[in-house]
Amino acid sequence: MTKIIRKHVTQRMSKIVVHNNTVYLCGQVGEADTPIKDQATKMLARVDKFLIEAGSSREHMLSATVYLSDIRYFAAFNEVWDAWIAPGNPPARACVEARMASPGLFCEVSVVAALA
Numbered sequence: 386m387t388k389i390i391r392k393h394v395t396q397r398m399s400k401i402v403v404h405n406n407t408v409y410l411c412g413q414v415g416e417a418d419t420p421i422k423d424q425a426t427k428m429l430a431r432v433d434k435f436l437i438e439a440g441s442s443r444e445h446m447l448s449a450t451v452y453l454s455d456i457r458y459f460a461a462f463n464e465v466w467d468a469w470i471a472p473g474n475p476p477a478r479a480c481v482e483a484r485m486a487s488p489g490l491f492c493e494v495s496v497v498a499a500l501a
Contacts (some may be wrong), residue, residue, distance in 0.1 A: 393437065396483035401439045408439040411457040412452070417489030424491050427467035432496055440496040443469070446480045452483040452493040462492055 393400035402409040413431045415424030436442050453462060459480065476496075485493065 401435050403439055403500070406500045407447070408436065408441045408445075408496075408497075408500060410435050410439075410495045412495045414485075414490050414493045415477070416438075416482075416499045417482055417487050421461045421491045422465050425462050428492060428494060429465065431471045432494060436496070439498075440500050442471075442497075444471040444474045444501050446471075446474070446496055446498045448477040448497045449479075450495045451478065453480065454483070454485045454491045456482040458491055474483040497498055 387405055390403040391399035391401070398411050403419050410432065413428050413435070415427035415431075417424075419427075419463075433443060436445070451462065451466075453459060462480075476498075483493075485491070
């Protein structure tokens with residue numbers, strides 16, 4: 386049986402799950418009620434932190450699902466994303482408009498990565 390490692394576990398979720406050399410992060414958000422670029426920057430810093438804790442990095446991302454509260458944020462979000470993404474190592478990515486859990490949040494991302 387393959388071992389499943391869960392970190393930062395609450396009743397509802399684990400922030401990090403590692404299984405079969407694959408890292409799964411729960412949805413990450415930035416700081417509510419700040420501009421979209423600030424939220425995206427903070428959100429991606431959290432992704433970096435959790436990937437490193439799990440033994441991975443943005444260079445090892447396999448896929449990312451981006452949720453925007455308004456698709457009109459697409460260009461502004463991509464400015465931050467494009468500056469952050471590891472050159473030559475973009476993950477498979479989907480980006481959709483979705484209602485956020487809090488009205489002050491404009492973006493969220495869910496990431497799957499390989500262990501480094």
